[in-house]
Amino acid sequence: MSTTAQTGRSGGKERIDPHLRRLAVVVVLGAIMTVLDSTIVNVAISSLGKDFGSSLSTIQWVVTGYTLALSMAIPLTGWSVQRFGARTMWLVSLGLFITGSLLCGMAWSVTSLIAFRVLQGLGGGMLMPIGQTMLVRQAGPDRMGRVMSIVSVPAMLAPVLGPLLGGLIVDHLSWRWMFYVNVPFCAVALAAALRMLPRDTERSADARLDVLGMLLLSPGLAALVYGLSEAGNGASLTGARFLTSVIAGAVLVVAFIAHAARKGDGALIDVRRLRTRAFTTATGAFFLYSSAVFGLMILIPLFARIVRGESALDSGWLLAPMGVGAMITLPLSGRLADRFGGRWIAAIGAVVALAGTAMLTSLDPGTGRALIMTAMFVVGLGHGMIAPSLMAMSYQGLPRAVVPAATTGANVLIRIGSSFGTAVMAVVLQIAIRDEIPGASGNLKDAAEHQTAQTPALLTSAFTETFWWAAAILLVALVPILAIPRKKTAALAE
Structure with a gap:
């Protein structure tokens, strides 16, 4: 063919x-x-x-x-x-x-x-x-x-x-x-x-095969993801599992970057070929954006189950409008990115997702499902604009031979970003619960099992504070988005 x-x-x-x-x-x-x-x-x-x-x-x-x-x-x-x-x-x-x-x-x-x-x-x-x-x-x-x-x-x-x-x-x-x-x-x-x-x-x-690079990057990435996942599941930031995993993972990844910079073309990922402004800004923005959005997708079901007492299936339905919103904007954003470049499409998408996240900061224990689902629909509209635009922009100016390395590097960063976002939101929520409920450990299960008349309101306050953090990360993501080169440059040359 x-x-x-x-x-x-x-x-x-x-x-x-x-x-x-x-x-x-x-x-x-x-x-x-x-x-x-x-x-x-x-x-x-x-x-x-x-x-x-x-x-x-x-x-x-x-x-x-x-x-x-x-x-x-x-x-x-x-x-x-x-x-x-x-x-x-x-x-x-x-x-x-x-x-x-x-x-x-x-x-x-x-x-x-x-x-x-x-x-x-x-x-x-x-x-x-x-x-x-x-x-x-x-x-x-x-x-x-x-x-x-x-x-x-x-x-x-x-x-x-x-x-x-x-x-x-x-x-x-x-x-x-x-x-x-x-x-x-x-x-x-x-x-x-x-x-x-x-x-x-x-x-x-x-x-x-860059065996040394593989022995550095694959275990390093796994250790980072594991440590961040443990934090997302409630592990203490001062605990041995979290600290050992994250520190070991970070050391191995940094060692890989140094090794790859020296080895060049023969490295598992040739990091020197990826030092283009388009790739670094687009993937950096995607890292931050993934952190915020994956954090939201953890927080919404938790809020529904812990504060509202809903079933796993009912809480999962709260996320469905996000997919609907994304499906609406996906085809249009791809065409617009091809015609005009993706920088402003991604920026508008981030602002729309930020607007949806801001809606979640006004929740209270009696908030109806309609508001939460509307907020996630708005986030989805932004998601369908930003994701394909950033992915497309990351390949600007890269020769065809570098596509596998660029794809690998981008997927690595997105994987870490999603785990990082889950961990950050979980930790922020734990701290907020301890601040809102004196004597609480920050553990959601513990808070749910020791209910008082004020507990739902206090837990809601902790969640809305955490939603503000997600909004802040989205706002920061606008910085690298706006730094993406305006003019599309030749890409995928033989």
Whole structure:
């Protein structure tokens, strides 16, 4: 199959030709379930613990193991695509994910389930960046915004649909169907990939794996994500687990950056080639933005469950309008970014998301669901504008050969940013609870079990204070957004 774009013209911009459209369908089909699996299992933790007779701290590794495997797999994407080809690695990664999903559904113990979740994560971790690499290479600079709108679909649906789908399965079926449901869906994606993906032509048998870089970056990233996740789950910032993980992770990542700067082209990620203003400002903005938005998506269900006493499924529905809002603005923002550049589209999106977040700072215990859902809808409108614009802008001026490294680097930063945001919001909320409720430990479960007439109002005050922090991070994200180069420069040159 030819990779030459069959192009038309629309307002001076290339149209999305049939080949690129088919490629996009394959990528979305393959990536959507892997991204959903990051959130779908969260609502089943108590059911899993009951079935296996395991403690919460043990069963939590069903989620943590998958997240850490995702994090460790992402850095290998650039090298594997260069060495074996994007199509080959897409098929291998999707095969690993399907195998892991089937084995998870058949798990006979908590240990086997955790092991199979790690296998799932290793496959799932590379699918999104590999798919993004294939689309970016095919799209070229004139169609980048629209292509990034397509890439954003799985990431936007996961936080919204994951808890809802997980809640429906847990309520009406065995938890094993959370994993079995992946198999037929991904089998269709695998068949589509075999039929539609072009054979690999861009690969190099001479590509050597940067073993030292892998030993520094993959464990470093996993340690950082683990430490931040522990903080998000309520671990003390002065505790040994948090401090050891974050410090060790930071040291390993810094050591990798120093190593990669010296090694240059042979590094796992050639950081020297990514020192462009467009890449650093766009990915820096995305890091901050991901921190704020992922923090919000943790806070809203917590508020619904702890303050309002709602079920997991009902609290998950509060996030659904965010996906609806994003789906409305996604197609338009991609077209506008291609026509006019993405800087102002992203800036407007950040302001819209900030407006939705500001609505949440006025909550009280009696606030109706309509206001919360409206606020999340507004956040979603902004989300659909900012995410594809920033992703498209990060590739400005980068040569085609650097696309795998850029994609890997961007996905690494987004993964850390989402974990960082969850941790920051959880810590800020704990501190706010201690300030609002004298003698409270800051633990949400403890606060919920020792209710007084004033507790809902005091807890709401703690939540609204935390929402202000999310708004502040969004405001700070505007700084690197406005620093993105105004004029689009040539990208993806051979």
